[in-house]
Each structure stands twice: as C-alpha cells, then as structure tokens.
Amino acid sequence: MKRIGIIGVGEIGRAIVMGLCDGGDKSPEVFLSPRGARTAAELSERYESVQVCADNQEVVDRSDVVIIAVRRQEGHEALAGLKVDGDKVVVNVMAGVGIDDLRRTLATDAPLVRAIPLPAVRERRSVTATCPSHPVVNALFEHLGGVLPVADEAAFDVFSALTGTLTTHYWYLATLTSWAIGHGIASDDADSYVRGLFQGVGRSLSDETRSLHQLAADHETPNGSNERIRTTWFAPANSDALNKALDDLLADLKLPRVEGSHPKPPVS
DSSP states (O other): OOOEEEESOSHHHHHHHHHHHSSSSOOOOEEEOSSSHHHHHHHHHHOTTEEEOSSHHHHHHHOSEEEEOSOGGGHHHHHTTOOOOTTSEEEEOOTTOOHHHHHHHHTOOSOEEEEEOOGGGGGTOOOEEEESOOHHHHHHHHHTTOEEEOSSHHHHHHHHHHGGGHHHHHHHHHHHHHHHHHTTOOHHHHHHHHHHHHHHHHHHTTOTTSOHHHHHHHTOOTTSHHHHHHHHHSOHHHHHHHHHHHHHHHHHHTOOOOTTOOOOOOOO
16 A cells, blocks of 8 residues: 555544554555644554654655645645645545645645545545545545545535534434433433444444335334324424535535635534
C-alpha cells in the first residue's frame, strides 16, 4: 500500500490510522501532521509504522497519498503555502470544500479526490463515498470497509448531507432511554435494552435483498405498536421537516467560498 500522510489528526484521522494499522495485515507507513498533537503522539506510540512529522510540508513530502482532514474553517490556514507535486494523490475529507476550491488553495496539478470516511473505518466496516473515482483512493477505502465512487460533486454533496443525520439517530435512542427512565426503569437497564434493541435492527441492514421500506414492513403488524408509533410520531409533517433540514444542509454544502472567508461549517 502507498505511504499515507494525514493533515489534521482528529476523530476521522485517528479512525483512518486505526483501520490501516489494526487487523494483522502489514501496515503502510503513515505520516501525521503535528495538528492534533496529543492524538498524533498517541498513535505514533501505538503503531510502529506511524510517525509524527515536524510540519504539514513534511507530511506531503514523505507521502504518496495525502489525506486532508482539517475542519473546513481551518483549511486555508492549515494549507496555505503547501507545495504539492503532481505525483501525489490528495484526498479531501473536508465537508463543503469542492475540488476546484481546494485546487486553488493548493495550486497543484495533483489528482484531487473528495471522500466521506466515517468513524467506523477504524473497524473496516464503513463504506466511503468518493468523487471522482481514482484507483489508488478506491483501493485505500476498499481496504477500510468499502468504497462507493460517485459520478459528480452534486451527487457527492447529497451523500455528504446524509452523514449529517448520524447524531440525530443517537439522540433518538437517548430520548427513548430517557423516556423509559422517566417511567421508573433503572438507567442501566434502559440503556442496555435500547442498545440491544437497535443493534438487532442494525444487523438486519446487512440483508440487501430487502429494501428499507420492506424491512420496515417486515417489523410491523397491521394496527400493531410499531405501526402506531410510525404513523403518529413520524407523520407527514415530521417527514417534511426532515427533508427541509436536509435540503438546507445541502444548500450550505454547495455554497461557493470566497478566498479568505470561512462560512459556518455544517456540524457533522
């Protein structure tokens, strides 16, 4: 596997390193920026193949594939002045930063690929959307759980918006737990039951022979409890509100950026 450099060692950067270095396979050389120094130092101590570089330019110089994982509002500062030769492959995981925008910032002819890796890449269990398709990047994320090359950036932004629903799912589960606690259930028992309930639902998603609507129908009986909650709580108004929230997020992801300005990033 190619030598991997990561600029911005936050949650996603950490997950990528763990996915690359855990699991028994021969680990690639990984070069980390000093941004997120505490996490970078922890990873370099844990994995023999991981090194922390003095600065971002050293990360670029020592790597074949450079993953840019800084926050969107920090991108201009972190990347200004970097020299990226055309023989590198740059993977951009900054939400809302398009290929043309990043190319202007880096002033490079190197291949640029957008990607949406999620924390589950640490376990090699997450499909990563990429745009455009590139064999080196596809191989990298196939190794980390799977890759979904996307035809254009407009479609890519739709997938990016979908990732904004993850914490809503966790809050939904937390609300169920709080409701049970409010009705006298012990906190640990409520938490354990809700986790077990939805872990089972999650496993059913691996059955790709059934559509999501079919899975819902298979978990529901006419006039039963599941149908009652779905039709009363997840009513058309609730569905419309979710669609509007996603539309608003998608519009924000598509906003053009002016050089030197930093619009408020979407929370992922």
